[in-house]
Amino acid sequence: MTVEVRGLGVELGGRPVLAGVSLDAPAGSWTAVIGPNGAGKSTLLRSVLGLLPAEGEVRVAGEDPRTLKPRQRARVVAYAPQAPNLPAGMTVFDYTLLGRSPYIPHLGRESARDRAIAGEVLERLDLTSFADRSLDQLSGGERQRVVLARALAQQTSVLLLDEPTSALDIGHQQQVMELIDRLRLSDGLTVVTTIHDLTLAGQYADSLVLLSAGRVAADGPPGEVLTRDAIEEHFDARVHVAEGPGGRPVLSLERP
């Protein structure tokens, strides 16, 4: 397994937020972590990275990221947080180039290759025309793609993405999901993403993990996890589940 989590438990503010969470993501797979607001999805990603204290076992590409120095960790796993603090005044290009910092020697400068990688990533995300724009002059969706650009510039074999499409229009949602999928297929990337759009999750992920109140309520292929009953029980929503392309589930809301 490239990402392996066993019995993960996290307490925040004296309250258990995750308990007994396990997850297995084989090399080259796409796992989507779904669940209602407050279920613990972001906490799961952050504790896998070691950004929060957690009990239990975590292995990412054979290493426990919690024991690695930030620079070492950034060569193993890239993380795109949901709402990062972006340094005001920095350009889109320079921010993307930060993704190359784990490869730049201390007191050294970025190489021509680092700049070329940053440029390529921006091009793939439709951001070339924004390269010289300051981060505080972007729309929410543009900002979200820039955060993904920085993560992709790290060129790690594992990507952890927190809600990568939440601020994107439908065209950019498709573009970002397709890009991640192409990278997964061409470079064997292992992707773990939280995502609210259940149909999108079902279209792209091999496997879903449904978190509810800090525990794994269900996991497995999209067709097994995205059932009408499970959505009603854990999201308190009435949906119709139809069979979509490739037999994958497509959900639509049913008005009561």
Ligand SMILES: Nc1ncnc2c1ncn2[C@@H]1O[C@H](COP(=O)(O)OP(=O)(O)OP(=O)(O)O)[C@@H](O)[C@H]1O
């Ligand atoms: N620093 C903190 N101290 C106390 N409780 C916290 C802290 N951070 C998060 N929580 C709580 O932990 C729970 C899980 O939060 P988390 O952000 O992981 O949920 P989520 O599933 O990602 O939610 P959403 O879908 O709304 O983004 C929530 O109930 C939240 O209020």
